Amino acid sequence: RGARVTLVAANTALAAPAGVDVVPVSSTAELREALLAAVADADAVVMAAAVADFRPATYAPGKIKKKDDAEPEPLALVRNPDILAELSADRARAGQLVVGFAAETDDVLAHGRAKLARKGCDLLVVNEVGETKTFGAESSEAVVLGADGSETPVPYGPKEGLAHTVWDLVAARLA
Known part of the structure; x- marks a missing residue:
């Protein structure tokens, strides 16, 4: 484009x-x-992949080996920064458009709307994931939620169709 x-x-x-x-x-x-x-200097920021919410508090320098019949120590986790929320709250320039993605397992639209409000982005692409709806699949379906209250459903099909819909919505908002 x-x-x-x-x-x-x-x-x-x-x-x-x-x-x-x-x-x-x-x-x-x-x-x-x-x-x-x-x-x-970006007009639009599209965060098409999710960052893990948590990471290990410490990293082992090598393999953690089994010791007799003892169970391993529990892993302590710390929160990762919420990059999408940070980029949305602190726009690098006026008029910058921020797009996020959300994979949900239940009550997809309600959780998506709540996440859109919480993250503060302009568009949020929400799709359901689960046992038969996986990351890496060739096809997907989604709903693109807008901060303006809009909802754009994208029917099941090749991911290229979803990408075109997202870029059409971005281009329209930047025009």
Whole structure:
């Protein structure tokens, strides 16, 4: 669509898309720093992948081995930063559009609306996940919720159709 694109990506084996600046990261902290740098002159920020809500409080320098019949120590978790909420609250520039994604397992629209309000983004792409609706599938269905109260359903089909709908909504809001 003619945009200059920066892709901040973690843990992917996919080839870099043609014409896209790729910034590889390996942790949530690196992702946050790379995004804060990349959004400075962006018209739109699309957070198409979720960051884990929590991470281990400490990392083992090597394999944690079994010791006799003893159970391992419980893992302590700490909260990761909420990058989507941070980018929404502290827009790098006036008029910047922020799009988030939410995978939900039940009461999808109600949880999506609550998340949209909580995160403060302009659009939230909400889809149901579960046993037969998985990440990485070739097809999906979703509803794109707008902060303006709009709801745009995207029927089940190839993910390219969902992407076109999202970009159409972004372009319309930037026009």
